[in-house]
Amino acid sequence: MITxxxxxxxxFAYHGFYPEEQLIGGRYLIDITVTFEPQGELNDELPQTVDYQAIYTICKEEMATPRKxxxxxxxxxxxxxxxxYPYITELDVILKKLNPPLGxxxxxxxVNVNYQAAKKSIGI
Known part of the structure; x- marks a missing residue:
């Protein structure tokens, strides 16, 4: 397994339930952990791993779409x-909203969302 x-x-994004949050915007931090089984023998090429540049791009695109x-x-x-990356076995995404307007x-x-692939059972 590789992580x-x-x-x-x-x-910097414009997420928030209240209209002023979507106008003013705020700072956010994202932590992502991906665990997977390598696809064949590792040979120093990106298709055999999970490309963290591609993951960053996904985050950037999703953060650009305002949501409540x-x-x-x-x-x-x-x-x-x-x-x-359908071969991922575990995925954890933590999204932090810095300095939320809570008074x-x-x-x-x-928030923390995660995914865990169903374990394959071995017939005996």
Whole structure:
């Protein structure tokens, strides 16, 4: 198994339930962990792994689409990564909204969505 991580990818985006959040925007951090079984013998080529540049691009594109809930954003990122790499066995996406407008000091609010492939049973 191999694990690829993208940590603290930072974006400025316009997500939020309240209209002023969608006008003002805010800063977000994304952590992604992808575990997979290599596709054949590793030979230093991208098609045999999970390309973290492609994962970053997916995050960038999804963050550019304003949504009310960060849960929806995180789920869209997870779905696109999973569809792009069907051999993934585990996928974890954490989306943090920095300094959320909650009426007090809060470093961030966050959601975590994950996927785990069904384990293949071995017949005996």
């Amino acid at each position: 690829v991580r993208l940590n603290n990818a930072e974006f 809930l960060i849960e929806t954003v995180a789920h869209a990122i997870m779905k696109r990564i999973k569809n792009g 007090g000091t809060v470093a961030y609010s966050a």
